[in-house]
Amino acid sequence: MSAKDQTLRAHMTVHDAKEAIAFYAKAFGATELFRLTEPSGRVGHAEIRIGDSVLMLNDEYPDFGAKSPAAIGGSPVAFHIQVPDADKAVDRAIKAGATLMREVQDQFYGDRSGMVACPFGYRWFLAATKEVVSPEEMQKRWTRMLEGGKVE
Missing domain, CATH: 3.30.720.110 (Signal recognition particle alu RNA binding heterodimer, srp9/1)
Structure with missing residues (x-):
């Protein structure tokens, strides 16, 4: 197993992935790698790069247990x-x-x-x-x- 196979990546749920991506670009210099968007506009999966790390994020999917910090009272x-x-x-x-x-x-x-x-x-x-x-x-x-x- 190579070191690349052992990379840890964080995956976060947010209440507005499109706005979060824009904020992380402005605040931390993130660059968007890609996003998968439903026809309704909800982001099912997106990846951004901050420095040499990839952060994955998505909009809320409460039916799958994917809730944002606001939905659960913090993180x-x-x-x-x-x-x-x-x-x-x-x-x-x-x-x-x-x-x-x-x-x-x-x-x-x-x-x-x-x-x-x-x-x-x-x-x-x-x-x-x-x-x-x-x-x-x-x-x-x-x-x-x-x-x-x-x-x-």
Whole structure:
């Protein structure tokens, strides 16, 4: 089995796939690969590329259990996009219509990141690596932070 056979891809359900595709293009630079549309206009399947990753999405199909975050009261799923500049990426997403959830700041695990919510009910972490931190050092910093100490 090749590494290509083991690629994980996310598949999300949204309340308006056409609008979601347009938003993700504006906010995150997504490019649409293709979409399958019913005669009624409902998107049964679409694929977009953000960076080097493919994200699949579709409109709601409640009869198949495919419901958007709005239909079920939110989503426990969040997405993470590695970007060159977190401040610029968060600003771009907000200008496209995202809501700021967490200000951009330096993190104990080495990234500078912020979080936005898209109009379709998902949270997006936009992060730029500032420092490569080992898991052991990350644990030390996290423990220190939770105990109220300063993270270096």
